[in-house]
Amino acid sequence: MPKVLSxxxxxxxxxxxxxxxxxxxxxxxxxANRAHLETFEAGQGHPLKGGQRxxxxxxxxxxxxxxxxxRILDAVEDLIGPxxxxxxxxxWIKEAGSESFVSxxxxxxxxxxxxxxxxxxxxxxSPAAVESGCMRVLPGSHKRGSMPHDDKFNDDNMxxxxxxxxxxxxxxxxxxxxxxxxxxSFHNVQxxxxxxxxxxxxxxIGLSLHYLPTHAQQTVGDWDSxxxxxxxDTYGHFTPAPRPKQDMDPDAVAFHERASGxxxxxxxxxxxxxxxxx
Ligand SMILES: O=C(O)CCC(=O)C(=O)O
Numbered sequence: 001m002p003k004v005l006s007x008x009x010x011x012x013x014x015x016x017x018x019x020x021x022x023x024x025x026x027x028x029x030x031x032a033n034r035a036h037l038e039t040f041e042a043g044q045g046h047p048l049k050g051g052q053r054x055x056x057x058x059x060x061x062x063x064x065x066x067x068x069x070x071r072i073l074d075a076v077e078d079l080i081g082p083x084x085x086x087x088x089x090x091x092w093i094k095e096a097g098s099e100s101f102v103s104x105x106x107x108x109x110x111x112x113x114x115x116x117x118x119x120x121x122x123x124x125x126s127p128a129a130v131e132s133g134c135m136r137v138l139p140g141s142h143k144r145g146s147m148p149h150d151d152k153f154n155d156d157n158m159x160x161x162x163x164x165x166x167x168x169x170x171x172x173x174x175x176x177x178x179x180x181x182x183x184x185s186f187h188n189v190q191x192x193x194x195x196x197x198x199x200x201x202x203x204x205i206g207l208s209l210h211y212l213p214t215h216a217q218q219t220v221g222d223w224d225s226x227x228x229x230x231x232x233d234t235y236g237h238f239t240p241a242p243r244p245k246q247d248m249d250p251d252a253v254a255f256h257e258r259a260s261g262x263x264x265x266x267x268x269x270x271x272x273x274x275x276x277x278x
Contacts, residue, residue, distance in 0.1 A: 003074035010078055013186060017142030018193075020177040020185030024071055024123060030182045034125045034205065036062045037091075040247070051260040053091040056207075057227065058256035061244045063089050064227075067209055072121055073230045075186065076211045080117045083214040083231035085238060087113065087224075088263065092122075092158060092206040094133050094198035099156045101133065103164035104194040109146055110163065111189070111210075112220025112266045116142075118189035118212040124179035125205040132200035135185065135193055136174045142190035144168070151271055156197075160267045165192055221266045225259045 002010055005019065013019040025033070040060070041047050048056075057064040066072075067086050076084055094100040108116065128134040141147070147169075152162035169192060177185045187193060189210075198204045214233040218224035226238035233240075241259065244252035 002078035004071060005075050005078040013079055013188070016139040017188040017191035018137045018139070018175075018177065018186060021179050021183040022075055022186065023182065024069065024184045025182035027182065030125055033062060033066060034181075036060065036247075037125065037205065047093055047095070048091050051256070051264070053093075054260045054263055055088055055241075055256055056091060057086070057089045058241060058244060058252045058259060060247050061249070062247070063207070064243055066123070066207065067227065068229050072123075072184065072209065076119055076121065077230065079119050079186065080211065080213050083233065084229050085212050085214055085216070085226035085233065086209055086229045087111075087118070087212055087216075087226045087238075088208075088210040090208045090210070092204075092208060094158075094204040096198060096201050096203055099197045100158050101156055101197050102135075102158050102193075102195045103152065103154075103162060104138075104169045104192050105149060105159060105163050105165060106141070106147060106190055106192055108190045109149060110160075110267055112218050112224075112269070113189070113212060113216050114219050115212050115216035116188070116190055118210060118216065120187050120189065121184050121209045121211065122177075122179070122187070123184045123207045123209065124181050125207060126181055126202050127200065128177075128179040128204050128206060129200060130176050130178055132202065132204040133196045133198040134176055134178045134204070135187075135195045136176045137187060138169060138174055138192040141192040142188040147192060160264075161271045168192075218266070220269055221262050223262055224266070225255070225262070
């Protein structure tokens with residue numbers, strides 16, 4: 001008996017590689033989390049950028065708390081079982097009216113992780129409508145194996161190397177995953193997905209959280225880290241991520257430097273060009 005998702009939702013996720021929307025945060029919690037983010041951005045005088053977008057749970061205690069939200073973990077447990085690591089937390093912010101987009105890609109090809117059970121939870125902290133460039137997916141593509149990608153390095157592309165599937169995407173079969181603030185979508189690490197520019201009047205703020213079973217291993221990088229967020233880790237394949245005591249906890253910030261650098265090296269492996277920051 002699933003804890004949060006219905007039997008139908010689990011069946012759809014396994015068959016099509018995605019499921020949405022799931023209500024996670026109420027209005028008050030969305031406003032509080034958005035305020036944490038935007039207060040920090042106002043303080044530094046610019047939006048989150050570079051390494052701040054990755055492994056953000058090591059910089060911000062409120063992201064670490066979000067990563068451990070029981071309702072998210074219950075839903076993830078419905079999909080991948082009770083022993084759960086969070087590998088990464090990653091902000092996807094498209095400013096209102098920005099050209100930022102995400103080309104069609106599969107994450108499995110780039111993250112160096114050997115588990116096809118990795119599930120990405122994409123949590124909306126502002127409206128993610130079709131107009132604001134919500135994600136779209138190609139149903140069933142998680143069962144097609146690795147599709148060919150080219151690195152295009154477009155500045156408006158939010159992906160590190162501008163990786164884009166070169167063959168096999170039929171846009172007519174794509175499904176949009178619009179979300180209201182506080183809702184989340186769930187997608188499999190192998191599914192082809194993309195998103196367009198934000199033509200809306202508000203920022204599109206998404207936080208993706210990458211959950212994997214504890215047996216997963218990093219196969220590309222020599223060193224990697226993850227946070228045990230539920231159950232037991234009897235494998236010890238990842239260095240445990242520390243929990244920040246507060247935002248910008250010096251020990252966690254130092255760990256973030258190493259951990260986000262390791263992710264950058266993994267993402268840019270064999271790339272012709274490397275961006276200085278993620
Ligand atoms: O936020 C987006 O539009 C794309 C996000 C994405 O590629 C992901 O979460 O894997």
